[in-house]
Amino acid sequence: MTDTSGAAVTDSARVWLHDKARAVRGWLLIATLAGLAGGWLIIAQAGVIASIVAAAISAGVNLDELLPWFAGLGGIIALRAALQWLQETAGLEAGLRVRRQTRAELLEHSARLGPVRLSAYHSAELAGQLLEHSEALHGYFARFMPQMVLAAAIPLSILLVVARLDWLAAVFLLASAPLIPLFMSLIGMGAERLNRRQFETLARLAGTFLDRVRGLATLQLFGHAERSIDEVARAADDYRRRSMRTLRVAFLSSAVLEFFAAVAIATVAIYIGFALLGFIEFGPAPQLTLFSGLFILLLAPEFFQPLRNLAQHYHDRAAALAAGDILLDLLRQPAAATPITTSNAHTAVRLTGVSVSHPGRGRVLGPLSLDIAAGQFVVIDGPSGAGKSTLLQLVAGFVSPDDGHCHRPDSFAWLDQRPFLLHGSVADNLRLAAATATDDALYAALREVGLTDWLERQPRGLATPIDERGSGISGGQAQRLALARVFLSAAPLVLLDEPSAHLDAHSEAHVLRSLQALAAQGRTLLVASHHAAVHELADRRIQLDAGQLIEGHGGHA
Amino acid sequence: MLELRPYLRLLLRRRGRLLLGIGLMLVTVLAAVGLLAVSGWLITATAVTAALWAAGNRVAFDVYVPGGAIRAFALTRTVARYFERVYNHDTVLRLLADLRSGVFAALTRLDVLAQPRLRDGLLLNRLTADIDALDNLYLRLLAPPLVALLASLAVALLLGWFLPASLLLTLPTLLILLLLTSLVCARHGYADSTRQMALGESLRLRLLEQFQGLAELIAYGALDRHRRWLVEEETDLLAGQRRLGRRLAGYNALVTLVIQTLSVAVLALALQAFQIGELSAALAVFMALAVLGLGEAFAALPAGFIHFGATCAAARRLTEQANRSEPQAVPTTTRLPRTAQLHAESLYFRYPAAETPVLDRVTLTLEPGQRLAISGRSGSGKSTFADLLAGLRRPDSGELLFGGCRVDQLPPDARRARIAYLTQRSDLFAASIADNLRIASSAADRDELWQALHCVDLADWATRLPDGLDTWIGEAGHRISGGQGRRLALARLLLRDPWLVILDEPFAGLDRATINTIGERLDGWLQQRSCIVFCHDTRGVPGLDRVMQLAAGRLHENRP
Incomplete structure (x- = not known):
């Protein structure tokens, strides 16, 4: 990605983050107001402390008489702590809400994208991104946004108070202030770039590590494991050296900010000292007292504190922008519109003049028209890339046609080469298709796909856990388990994409028998397959070549 | 706590670096304390001197030594902070390299029986997340309480030297605050932070299901049902985060409350001592401001310790992973095959x-x-x-x-x-x-x-x-x-x-x-x-x- 397009994307991420902020405006307002009130209380606290000290030391007032002042001080401190809590929890609430809402939006959108568009993403990576990138938004709303207001308002308030006490001291503070925005932007730019690069290198480093762990068995087989330990260590050390180079720059720019803050405080302290001794005849200096001097001194560090906090939270902003970029990329993918019309009782599927094109690949299917009668077993054949899967996806509504119309029944069943299994029990997996199915119905469905023998060997029966990788069962068994769902659903149309690929002879025989059983139930079957055994079962064969229809002759239609 | 032991031992291999890093952190905190306290001392002392001069007392006052001290503290603070950050980040990255290669070395010694599981992508993700959680052991959990302890001791003892009675107030208060913001805070967040990882994992699984099974979920009209599961798990996760966040906010507020109140109490005590002539006015102000400056040493403690449970859980899982099965059998024969039968x-x-x-x-x-x-x-x-x-x-x-x-x-x-x-x-x-x-x-x-x-x-x-x-x-x-x-x-x-x-x-x-x-x-x-x-x-x-x-x-x- 070039720099300019990167900046453009970040701009839209900024707009998107602002939109998100609107939904939690109330919480952000509470956090900001609490922070502001806390800042004003700091000013009040400094004033009271300076008064007490001045009264006790310069005026020689007895401490007992100052008791109300101390009590007031205690109240201010308690209130400050309470406001600090309020600011933090309100920010927390804003962050939590934005994250929840963003995740809901992403889920909604990913469902709308449909399985075909989504297949462009690596699902595990996508799940990780959804989780981690929405987490990365938190700090921006919880901390950075309120702090942005505070970083302007509190120093300004302090400056006004100091100016009233001694305008020269205010000038000293102000003198370092114009430099601050400059350094802030330097830090900000640095932090953003740094964050992006940090994300990348850390991901690459984790990749190298995972890669080696995943292939450990092979490394050991070749006696290469010992050497790989060094490789892992070296990769991590390379990463250290590279990131230290950038970190040093980032730390240096924030050190400069701190340096100006420290120098300003020191200058103010020394100026007040000299002024009190009467060494400075200029301006307001002769009027300084212990009270005003101490007051100003106590406020000087607080003048810089909100800015330092903002600098600290700057990485929250950078992280949120980087995450926003990636999430927006997903959200901007156009959803698959599905102009599906319900078909009539006799014709299960009717395609009229449909064509489909994929970005970068041009037209992959059609234009073609096709009628499939209800109850037919139709097999789609053709070389790989002929558009078999696209045809099925079109009927399912997972891709939308550029032209033409598509009619099919409202409900359909779907199975492709990779069976999808839930993290749950066998029963959970089956009930996906029919939430209220009885155990008997589940057993019946398992019988249809020849899994009863296997289930009887499982001590926990229908409660046997299946993990998300389907470990514990073979690929063929997984495919049949997914097929059992089709029997449970009442869908009149069944779409199957290469249901017998990658299966051994035994599982394949079961799958074929199941297809036959489905056809016998009067369902309409549309199966993409170049398997001769499947062809023999079919009523009708459709041949596709380069997206074009070449009707073949069916078995006995 | 015990589960952290092997990782602490790994950290301690770089003992020298850790100590130097902690030293730099301590210097940074003490320079901040010094800057504030000496500035307060200077202002009070000059005000008192000016009053004496006005009254006709020609006492000598050297403004250059404290002025120089203030400038020195200001500079030290900036420089120490810069070097502390550079040095400690370098240390953390070195520890990350140690940890990664250490875990990997432990995995290579595993029996292959345990290895098929290593191919599981989710498990691998967790492995990296666990390692990341331990990367910061030093910067979040080890160094900050040590720095807070040392800084507290230094300030309390210094103030005790000026006014012995203050020691009875400052030392117990600071030690209790340290205890509250570390061990008590860790205990308070333990259960929730331990559960966070498991909740995150199961949410990740549900998300994965939704993406991988989208076609079937749509076909069977099960999308909404699956979505409800997902939302339930997310609600659970967020509720835990909310509880943790609120507690953290509570501890952060506690630090403010205790440090500020202690500073006021020290001020009262010191002013009292001043009024009976036991302490100079300037030192009284010095003492109060020194306590105020200590706040920085405690500020980062709760955020680290509230997630202590998650760090322990990460350590536990990592250790379990490495010990899952017995190490490879040691060959017992030295006889080598002569034929390929x-x-x-x-x-x-x-x-x-x-x-x-x-x-x-x-x-x-x-x-x-x-x-x-x-x-x-x-x-x-x-x-x-x-x-x-x-x-x-x-x-x-x-x-x-x-x-x-x-x-x-x-x-x-x-x-x-x-x-x-x-x-x-x-x-x-x-x-x-x-x-x-x-x-x-x-x-x-x-x-x-x-x-x-x-x-x-x-x-x-x-x-x-x-x-x-x-x-x-x-x-x-x-x-x-x-x-x-x-x-x-x-x-x-x-x-x-x-x-x-x-x-x-x-x-x-x-x-x-x-x-x-x-x-x-x-x-x-x-x-x-x-x-x-x-x-x-x-x-x-x-x-x-x-x-x-x-x-x-x-x-x-x-x-x-």
């Missing part, structure tokens, strides 16, 4: 959770130079059998002899040199083609690499690549096709000089023409070696002497 006698193997055995009293003899194919349907245990033959698994009973020696007792190096094994999955690494091949033989020259590629019909393809052998194949070989990856894994084997070759589905995902080409070229290399091929389809394997079938745990000879 393989003899399996009544092998029995059953997975702990399974009801039926994968291998049920399997007996087999393979004479040197013989080529055997074993077929069987998926799930019949071909890969498990291959693992056993290669010595990667131990049979529950029975004996496996190679050249008269028990395979599982052979020294690993001797076993690897004589038995080459192509696993069912091609393990490719984020490296170049050449580096991936050289895993098998680090000394192989480029001619040998080209020769091996030619044998698997990849040489033409590799020649056409702009970077040739140096082409980067991506993480787990994702940048090349599955079929190319399979052939690359096979080529790796050809760089070795084994007596026995075990191939598990060597031609998976390859088209017929390529299989035939490779079969012909492989024939020469297989001369003088024994070979066992596990596959669905025995076509393409050249010169087979025997074909057997594995079914229901038994091995049957195929009669032609």
Whole structure:
């Protein structure tokens, strides 16, 4: 990605983050107001402390008489702590809400994208991104946004108070202030770039590590494991050296900010000292007292504190922008519109003049028209890339046609080469298709796909856990388990994409028998397959070549 | 707490660095305390002196020493802070390298039995997350409480030196605050922060399901139902985060409350001492401001300790992962095989959770130079059998002899040199083609690499690549096709000089023409070696002497 397009994307991420902020405006307002009130209380606290000290030391007032002042001080401190809590929890609430809402939006959108568009993403990576990138938004709303207001308002308030006490001291503070925005932007730019690069290198480093762990068995087989330990260590050390180079720059720019803050405080302290001794005849200096001097001194560090906090939270902003970029990329993918019309009782599927094109690949299917009668077993054949899967996806509504119309029944069943299994029990997996199915119905469905023998060997029966990788069962068994769902659903149309690929002879025989059983139930079957055994079962064969229809002759239609 | 021990020990290997880092942090905090306190002292002292001068008392006042001190503290603070950050980040990154290679080294010592699980992507993600959680052990949990303790002691003792009575107030208060913001805070957040990881994991699983199963979820109208599960788990996760966040806010507010109140209390105590003439006015202000400056030392404590449970959980899981199974058996024989005869006698193997055995009293003899194919349907245990033959698994009973020696007792190096094994999955690494091949033989020259590629019909393809052998194949070989990856894994084997070759589905995902080409070229290399091929389809394997079938745990000879 070039720099300019990167900046453009970040701009839209900024707009998107602002939109998100609107939904939690109330919480952000509470956090900001609490922070502001806390800042004003700091000013009040400094004033009271300076008064007490001045009264006790310069005026020689007895401490007992100052008791109300101390009590007031205690109240201010308690209130400050309470406001600090309020600011933090309100920010927390804003962050939590934005994250929840963003995740809901992403889920909604990913469902709308449909399985075909989504297949462009690596699902595990996508799940990780959804989780981690929405987490990365938190700090921006919880901390950075309120702090942005505070970083302007509190120093300004302090400056006004100091100016009233001694305008020269205010000038000293102000003198370092114009430099601050400059350094802030330097830090900000640095932090953003740094964050992006940090994300990348850390991901690459984790990749190298995972890669080696995943292939450990092979490394050991070749006696290469010992050497790989060094490789892992070296990769991590390379990463250290590279990131230290950038970190040093980032730390240096924030050190400069701190340096100006420290120098300003020191200058103010020394100026007040000299002024009190009467060494400075200029301006307001002769009027300084212990009270005003101490007051100003106590406020000087607080003048810089909100800015330092903002600098600290700057990485929250950078992280949120980087995450926003990636999430927006997903959200901007156009959803698959599905102009599906319900078909009539006799014709299960009717395609009229449909064509489909994929970005970068041009037209992959059609234009073609096709009628499939209800109850037919139709097999789609053709070389790989002929558009078999696209045809099925079109009927399912997972891709939308550029032209033409598509009619099919409202409900359909779907199975492709990779069976999808839930993290749950066998029963959970089956009930996906029919939430209220009885155990008997589940057993019946398992019988249809020849899994009863296997289930009887499982001590926990229908409660046997299946993990998300389907470990514990073979690929063929997984495919049949997914097929059992089709029997449970009442869908009149069944779409199957290469249901017998990658299966051994035994599982394949079961799958074929199941297809036959489905056809016998009067369902309409549309199966993409170049398997001769499947062809023999079919009523009708459709041949596709380069997206074009070449009707073949069916078995006995 | 105990689960952190091995990782603390790992940290302590860099004791010197850690101490220096903590020292720099302490200097930064003390410089901040000094800057504020001395400034207060100067202002009060000058005000008092000015009053005395006004009253006609010509006392001397040296403004340059405190002025210099203020400037020195200001500079020290900035410089120490810069170096502290650079130095400690460097330390953390070094620790990350230690931790990664340490965990990896522990994993390499694992019995291979534990390794199939390592391929699980979710488990791998968790592994990295756990390591990340421990990376910051030093900066979040170890250094801050130590710095707070040392800074508290230093300030309390200094103030005690000026006004002994203050020690009774400051020291207990600061120590209790330290206790509250570290141990108590850790306990308070323990349960929730421990659960966070598990909740995050199950949310991740549900998300994964939604993406992988979208087609079926849509087809069966189950999307909304699945979505409700997802939202429930998310609600649980967020509720835990909310509780943790609120508690953290509470502890942060507590730090403000205690430090500010303590500063006021010290001020009252010191002013009292001033009024009875025990303490100078300037020192009274100095004392109050010094306590105020200490706030910085405590500020970062709660945020680290509220997530203590998660750190412990990460350590626990990591340790468990590394200790999951017994370490590899130490070879007990020094006798080495003299011939390539393989003899399996009544092998029995059953997975702990399974009801039926994968291998049920399997007996087999393979004479040197013989080529055997074993077929069987998926799930019949071909890969498990291959693992056993290669010595990667131990049979529950029975004996496996190679050249008269028990395979599982052979020294690993001797076993690897004589038995080459192509696993069912091609393990490719984020490296170049050449580096991936050289895993098998680090000394192989480029001619040998080209020769091996030619044998698997990849040489033409590799020649056409702009970077040739140096082409980067991506993480787990994702940048090349599955079929190319399979052939690359096979080529790796050809760089070795084994007596026995075990191939598990060597031609998976390859088209017929390529299989035939490779079969012909492989024939020469297989001369003088024994070979066992596990596959669905025995076509393409050249010169087979025997074909057997594995079914229901038994091995049957195929009669032609």
